Amino acid sequence: xxxxxxxxxxxxxxxxxxxxxxxxxxxxxxxxxxxxxxxxxxxxxxxxxxxxxxxxxxxxxxxxxxxxxxxxxxxxxxxxxxxxxxxxxxxxxxxxxxxxxxxxxxxxxxxxxxxxxxxxxxxxxxxxxxxxxxxxxxxxxxxxxxxxxxxxxxxxxxxxxxxxxxxxxxxxxxxxxxxxxxxxxxxxxxxxxxxxxxxxxxxxxxxxxxxxxxxxxxxxxxxxxxxxxxxxxxxxxxxxxxxxxxxxxxxxxxxxxxxxxxxxxxxxxxxxxxxxxxxxxxxxxxxxxxxxxxxxxxxxxxxxxxxxxxxxxxxxxxxxxxxxxxxxxxxxxxxxxxxxxxxxxxxxxxxxxxxxxxxxxxxxxxxxxxxxxxxxxxxxxxx
Amino acid sequence: xxxxxxxxxxxxxxxxxxxxxxxxxxxxxxxxxxxxxxxxxxxxxxxxxxxxxxxxxxxxxxxxxxxxxxxxxxxxxxxxxxxxxxxxxxxxxxxxxxxxxxxxxxxxxxxxxxxxxxxxxxxxxxxxxxxxxxxxxxxxxxxxxxxxxxxxxxxxxxxxxxxxxxxxxxxxxxxxxxxxxxxxxxxxxxxxxxxxxxxxxxxxxxxxxxxxxxxxxxxxxxxxxxxxxxxxxxxxxxxxxxxxxxxxxxxxxxxxxxxxxxxxxxxxxxxxxxxxxxxxxxxxxxxxxxxxxxxxxxxxxxxxxxxxxxxxxxxxxxxxxxxxxxxxxxxxxxxxxxxxxxxxxxxxxxxxxxxxxxxxxxxxxxxxxxxxxxxxxxxxxxxxxxxxxxxxxxxx
Numbered sequence: 001x002x003x004x005x006x007x008x009x010x011x012x013x014x015x016x017x018x019x020x021x022x023x024x025x026x027x028x029x030x031x032x033x034x035x036x037x038x039x040x041x042x043x044x045x046x047x048x049x050x051x052x053x054x055x056x057x058x059x060x061x062x063x064x065x066x067x068x069x070x071x072x073x074x075x076x077x078x079x080x081x082x083x084x085x086x087x088x089x090x091x092x093x094x095x096x097x098x099x100x101x102x103x104x105x106x107x108x109x110x111x112x113x114x115x116x117x118x119x120x121x122x123x124x125x126x127x128x129x130x131x132x133x134x135x136x137x138x139x140x141x142x143x144x145x146x147x148x149x150x151x152x153x154x155x156x157x158x159x160x161x162x163x164x165x166x167x168x169x170x171x172x173x174x175x176x177x178x179x180x181x182x183x184x185x186x187x188x189x190x191x192x193x194x195x196x197x198x199x200x201x202x203x204x205x206x207x208x209x210x211x212x213x214x215x216x217x218x219x220x221x222x223x224x225x226x227x228x229x230x231x232x233x234x235x236x237x238x239x240x241x242x243x244x245x246x247x248x249x250x251x252x253x254x255x256x257x258x259x260x261x262x263x264x265x266x267x268x269x270x271x272x273x274x275x276x277x278x279x280x281x282x283x284x285x286x287x288x289x290x291x292x293x294x295x296x297x298x299x300x301x302x303x304x305x306x307x308x309x310x311x312x313x314x315x316x317x318x319x320x321x322x323x324x325x326x327x328x329x330x331x332x333x334x335x336x337x338x339x340x341x342x343x344x345x346x347x348x349x350x351x352x353x354x355x356x357x358x359x360x361x362x363x364x365x366x367x368x369x370x371x372x373x374x375x376x377x378x379x380x381x382x383x
Numbered sequence: 384x385x386x387x388x389x390x391x392x393x394x395x396x397x398x399x400x401x402x403x404x405x406x407x408x409x410x411x412x413x414x415x416x417x418x419x420x421x422x423x424x425x426x427x428x429x430x431x432x433x434x435x436x437x438x439x440x441x442x443x444x445x446x447x448x449x450x451x452x453x454x455x456x457x458x459x460x461x462x463x464x465x466x467x468x469x470x471x472x473x474x475x476x477x478x479x480x481x482x483x484x485x486x487x488x489x490x491x492x493x494x495x496x497x498x499x500x501x502x503x504x505x506x507x508x509x510x511x512x513x514x515x516x517x518x519x520x521x522x523x524x525x526x527x528x529x530x531x532x533x534x535x536x537x538x539x540x541x542x543x544x545x546x547x548x549x550x551x552x553x554x555x556x557x558x559x560x561x562x563x564x565x566x567x568x569x570x571x572x573x574x575x576x577x578x579x580x581x582x583x584x585x586x587x588x589x590x591x592x593x594x595x596x597x598x599x600x601x602x603x604x605x606x607x608x609x610x611x612x613x614x615x616x617x618x619x620x621x622x623x624x625x626x627x628x629x630x631x632x633x634x635x636x637x638x639x640x641x642x643x644x645x646x647x648x649x650x651x652x653x654x655x656x657x658x659x660x661x662x663x664x665x666x667x668x669x670x671x672x673x674x675x676x677x678x679x680x681x682x683x684x685x686x687x688x689x690x691x692x693x694x695x696x697x698x699x700x701x702x703x704x705x706x707x708x709x710x711x712x713x714x715x716x717x718x719x720x721x722x723x724x725x726x727x728x729x730x731x732x733x734x735x736x737x738x739x740x741x742x743x744x745x746x747x748x749x750x751x752x753x754x755x756x757x758x759x760x761x762x763x764x765x766x767x768x769x770x771x772x773x774x775x776x777x778x779x
């Protein structure tokens with residue numbers, strides 16, 4: 001009876017068994033400091049070099065354009081603060097959307113307190129930023145545009161190539177384009193080089209890699225200052241002894257995800273469809289847009305409280321989250337769902353179900369059924 | 384209560400701690416029983432350190448030290464019944480030695496001081512006045528940064544001349560006071576995750592009452608994190624009381640029944656009455672004689688005098704409410720002192736914040752409450768809840 005159906009994969013994923021195995025052997029046998037001159041250090045350095053090549057290969061970019069960080073949050077901080085500090089003399093205006101991850105929005109607030117002007121774009125009914133909206137917000141002073149690829153709460157997808165084209169139209173005044181690709185990397189096609197993206201944030205633990213590792217793609221020729229100063233690792237952009245096992249695990253997780261990416265997409269869409277089938281007849285509202293990522297499914301049960309559903313599902317072995325894991329600890333409503341124009345009851349009754357390619361159809365089917373049962377059982381006591 | 388030991392050059396030289404206790408001294412014939420309880424509690428508080436024999440003399444106790452003042456003093460500072468503590472240096476009757484140690488106590492001190500000599504050993508050749516003058520003069524000559532202030536000295540060097548030895552000390556810390564834990568029987572503490580109930584529990588423990596905390600949780604309407612929070616609160620209480628048995632009661636079925644079958648405006652009153660019945664049932668099983676709650680008069684709808692009266696009627700045991708006359712600010716201040724506040728304010732729902740009606744009855748009539756309860760299978764619900772109680776042993 002004690003099943004575990006883990007459907008909170010946008011919060012984090014279970015490390016892939018091959019990743020665990022590779023990391024265990026790295027920790028045990030490849031413990032050197034990559035900066036050391038001797039052979040043990042060299043062997044550790046090789047792990048970093050190969051992981052960098054793997055990531056660069058997956059993205060179709062140059063090795064030296066990949067900087068390893070401690071995760072998506074650091075990559076976002078480094079990109080935004082870096083551009084603001086290095087290019088703040090060109091202009092004082094920056095643009096993002098209202099529904100970014102806190103590691104974007106909070107950095108924007110910080111930059112505002114340092115004297116930059118920020119525009120927070122409103123999304124359309126599908127949770128996207130359209131090229132028109134972006135074009136209308138651009139100013140001669142704009143130096144940076146930062147947008148998500150896939151939104152972490154509802155799964156909406158921004159049309160990155162079209163958005164980049166709008167920026168390219170500015171000619172020599174073109175602002176830098178940063179993309180938070182934490183929720184899309186390894187799941188959707190991603191070509192920062194040919195799409196006109198200057199900076200791109202990645203995280204390992206969302207693709208069955210370890211926590212504590214991420215990366216920032218920095219287009220060749222763009223020079224930003226580091227957040228952390230010290231021993232000059234990562235071409236001086238990220239000092240600190242490298243997380244060798246974590247970086248090795250990240251490289252492998254990326255290769256594994258990329259290898260299965262194309263076949264995983266229709267499979268996950270099927271998981272989502274089967275899950276939703278189980279909910280037929282319940283009073284629920286789909287918050288995720290039709291054209292969004294199938295990996296993320298946001299639903300509202302008006303009259304319920306999202307956290308009660310989360311606890312009730314957990315008691316039956318099904319693990320999902322309210323809005324997003326970052327905001328569910330603090331008692332605050334989801335800024336993303338509010339921006340989409342949901343009623344307070346719909347926001348309070350929202351849960352996020354997020355799939356992985358490792359989930360099975362049977363799991364999705366069963367989880368949908370269990371959710372329908374829970375809603376029926378608790379319905380009497382809610383509202 | 385944070386016991387700040389700070390810097391002390393004599394740390395390794397103290398050979399025992401003088402423990403003062405207050406009220407026990409007033410307990411007449413039972414005094415012996417209380418003192419024995421305090422000795423046991425001190426021994427328990429020092430568990431894990433090298434064993435030592437506690438001496439009882441003249442309404443005070445001495446706890447020997449083995450160079451471990453820094454370990455022992457903070458632990459004693461949390462033992463209920465202890466009014467204050469002083470680490471002492473014990474010497475004989477040699478005057479030169481006494482002078483030398485008195486000087487050591489004032490080492491590095493700049494400013495006012497006085498010497499406080501007490502002589503209970505009348506065979507000592509000098510009386511306390513003479514000794515005061517002798518030692519004061521010695522200190523003034525040896526340390527030019529000192530001056531005497533008999534009224535409000537910054538430093539008091541105490542010298543006790545007793546037949547069993549001479550005790551010299553200059554530092555005194557307050558203990559929590561009250562009575563030794565366990566000397567007043569046992570009670571059930573209704574422990575929510577909030578600010579009030581841990582404070583109420585602490586105050587009753589300070590009056591000697593041993594506590595069994597009882598927490599009601601209602602999954603899935605409450606989260607496991609709120610359960611962890613209550614465990615953390617018990618850990619803080621256990622740092623004063625020693626290991627505590629936390630009782631977790633699965634309350635969902637009771638709440639569902641009330642919600643389904645009773646008038647919404649009486650929901651909270653009925654819930655509190657059910658809690659009292661379950662607590663009384665647990666008290667019977669565990670031989671406890673009272674229920675302790677963190678209620679304060681008028682704080683919420685269920686804490687009006689009418690509500691309290693209706694809630695009391697459901698309990699065969701006395702319900703002790705040590706916070707009844709305290710303002711919230713005072714309770715918060717106490718929670719901070721005890722160390723429970725930071726944990727209490729973490730934002731996880733306890734079962735009281737769910738199922739709360741929009742317009743609760745604040746002056747419930749007993750007849751209406753009893754009528755409403757006819758819809759509930761009370762004995763069955765209580766039995767079922769008692770049977771499902773889970774016990775977690777929490778160490779300090």
